[in-house]
Amino acid sequence: MVVTKLYLIGNMTVPSNYLALIVAFILAYSVIRLKLGKVPASLFSDSVFYMLIIWKLSVILTDFSTVIRAPISIIYFNGGFTGFSLGLLFVAGRIWFDWNRRKVDTKSLLALFIGAVTVQALFQVMMVLLNKGSLIAGIGTIVIFIALTIFVWRTELAEEHIALVSVLFMATHIFVAAIQPKGLLNPPLFITLMIGMFFILIFKFTKVHSGRGSEIE
Incomplete structure (x- = not known):
């Protein structure tokens, strides 16, 4: 969805997409902690x-000249979509490294996938609620x-379900993006992909850690 509103929080003006992302992260973490436990929630929060x-901090790379002229700009700016992608x-x-070193178990990895889907879904719903846009696109986005x-x-x-559900996740977002104002050329869709x-x-394409909590109910 397109950002059409800014919100005043204290002395700060916050774009609706930042607010939507913060709410999505907090709610997703809360649900994971309550439903799946402390360890998966800890992995999710650390990743976020x-x-x-x-x-x-990626603004140092994406807008180096501005940071050199005004170092304090690091506080106010970020690396945008490029920086978010680098973080991801x-x-x-x-x-991947911790998974292959067996520092992350299957249950935590499955919880991380569920958390990623939940964040994207909550973000999309919040963007509809916080911005003005097409009623049909908004209702379609929320329902789907x-x-x-x-x-x-x-x-x-x-483990055997994740590849199929990942395809469903991507296909769902592609369908929703097609009815949204920016179409298929929007950053959230690329993040989902x-x-x-x-x-x-x-x-x-990596070894499965059998016997370490392979299913989430």
């Missing part, structure tokens, strides 16, 4: 923390992403 830190790639690499979230949370997921491909690759 590293991603946001890299996104914030860093987290994906870290998880809520349905996807309910399906993911109510399905007993195991990156996340979906990561989980397909990690479950299809």
Whole structure:
């Protein structure tokens, strides 16, 4: 959805997409902690923390000249979509490494996938609620992403399901993006495609950690 509103929080003016993302992260973490436990929630929160830190500091790479002229700009700016993608790639690499070193168990990895789907769904719903736009696109976005979230949370997921559900996740977002104002050329869709491909690759082309909690009910 397109950002059409800014919100005043204290002395700060916050774009609706930032607000939607913050709410999505907080709600997703809360649900994971309540439903799946402390360890999966800790992996999720750590991943979000590293991603946001890299996104914030990546402005040094994406707008180096501005940072050199005014170092304090690091506080106010970020690396945009490029920086967010770098943060996501860093987290994906870290998880892949820890997974192959058996520092991350299957249950936590499955919870991370569920968390990623939940964040994207909540973000999309919040963007509809916080911005002005087409009624049809808004209703379609909310209904489809809520349905996807309910399906993911109510399905007993195991390793063999993740590749198929990842394809469903990507296909769902492609369909929703097609009815949204920006169409298929929008950053959230690219993020979904990156996340979906990561989980397909990690479950299809790396060894499975059998006997370490392979299913989430």
